[in-house]
Amino acid sequence: DVKVTQSSRYLVKRTGEKVFLECVQDMDHENMFWYRQDPGLGLRLIYFSYDVKMKEKGDIPEGYSVSREKKERFSLILESASTNQTSMYLCASSPTGQKAYEQYFGPGTRLTVT
Amino acid sequence: DAKTTQPPSMDCAEGRAANLPCNHSTISGNEYVYWYRQIHSQGPQYIIHGLKNNETNEMASLIITEDRKSSTLILPHATLRDTAVYYCIVRGANSGYALNFGKGTSLLVTP
Numbered sequence: 001d002v003k004v005t006q007s008s009r010y011l012v013k014r015t016g017e018k019v020f021l022e023c024v025q026d027m028d029h030e031n032m033f034w035y036r037q038d039p040g041l042g043l044r045l046i047y048f049s050y051d052v053k054m055k056e057k058g059d060i061p062e063g064y065s066v067s068r069e070k071k072e073r074f075s076l077i078l079e080s081a082s083t084n085q086t087s088m089y090l091c092a093s094s095p096t097g098q099k100a101y102e103q104y105f106g107p108g109t110r111l112t113v114t
Numbered sequence: 115d116a117k118t119t120q121p122p123s124m125d126c127a128e129g130r131a132a133n134l135p136c137n138h139s140t141i142s143g144n145e146y147v148y149w150y151r152q153i154h155s156q157g158p159q160y161i162i163h164g165l166k167n168n169e170t171n172e173m174a175s176l177i178i179t180e181d182r183k184s185s186t187l188i189l190p191h192a193t194l195r196d197t198a199v200y201y202c203i204v205r206g207a208n209s210g211y212a213l214n215f216g217k218g219t220s221l222l223v224t225p
Contacts, residue, residue, distance in 0.1 A: 004157075031211065043158070045212035058212060090157050101148055101205045103213060105157030 003027070004106035006091050012112045019078040021109055023091030030096040032074035033103065034058075034066065036087040043090065049074055050096065081113045118202045123220045126196075132189040134219050136202030139183040145206035147178060149187045150215070151198040158201070158215065161187065192223045 007022035025032065033048040035058075045058030047066040055066050063085060067075045074093075078085055088110050092103040119137040126132040138147065148163040162169055162176045164185070169176045175188040189196055201218040 033211065035212075042217070043213065043215045048211050050211075056211075092157070100211060101146070101163065101203075101213065102160050103158075104160065108155075108157050 004091055004093055004104050006089075006106040006109050008109050009107060010110050010112075012114065013078075013081050014114055015082060017078075017081050017113075019081050019111065019113075021076040021078075021089055021091075021111070023074045023076070023093075023106055024072055025074075025091075025093035025104070026072065027093065027095075027104070028071065029093035029104075030071075031094045031100055031103075032068065033092040033094075034064075034074065034076045035090045035092065036060070037090055037108075038087050046076065081111075083113050085111065086113045087111060118204055118216060120200075120202055120216070120219045122217065123222070125222050125224060126189075126192045128194060128223055128225050129191055132192040132196065132221060132223070134187040134189075134200050134202075134221065135184065136187070137184045138202070138204050141182050141204050142206065145204045145209070147176065147185050148203045148205060148213070149174070149176065150201045150203065150213070151196075152201070152215075152218075153195075153198040158213075161200075192221075194223050194225065197221060197223045 004025045034046040035043045037043045049055045049068040065077045090108045091106040094103040149161040150158045152158045164176045178185045199218040201215045
């Protein structure tokens with residue numbers, strides 16, 4: 001079974017802190033994604049990566065950056081956390097090509113910024 | 115991308131088949147229909163996808179109408195653990211990488 005793990009299930013940070021969310025997948029997938037999920041807004045793509053060191057902005061990249069130094073690991077960085085970044089963050093991975101939409105999600109990190 | 119329409123909620127008795135409909139009347143020829151579900155407090159889970167033929171796997175069956183304007187996800191013997199929000203998503207080669215989850219159908223399986 002594909003396994004996508006995220007470093008924390010729950011996280012509380014203060015405004016202005018730098019926050020790191022880590023995601024690891026064990027299926028050698030090329031693609032990795034970071035989404036956030038908010039009530040009434042559904043899932044929104046923040047960034048994705050299609051290869052090591054390669055990244056592309058999603059729909060809402062402002063206030064976030066990402067890092068992919070190894071194929072299995074994709075990190076989301078909140079440079080200076082703000083209260084409007086309180087959300088559920090979901091990491092996903094998928095193969096490339098035809099199977100790119102078969103995305104496997106981690107359990108999510110519920111981040112609260114106070 | 116084709117827009118999808120799903121009923122907001124459905125109930126199903128445990129052990130019965132759950133049939134979840136989805137309308138996608140503007141689907142184009144190269145777009146696939148994907149189904150995901152999200153159990154409360156978990157990440158979304160891929161279920162199945164298809165282009166025009168019916169598909170079956172260990173989780174569910176997908177029936178796509180001949181004109182491809184609608185589809186039905188079938189859970190043949192629903193259990194309480196199938197209570198979740200089910201999302202129908204249409205994606206194709208030019209859709210970009212993001213999965214656009216709409217509001218989905220909230221399925222409640224009752225004892």
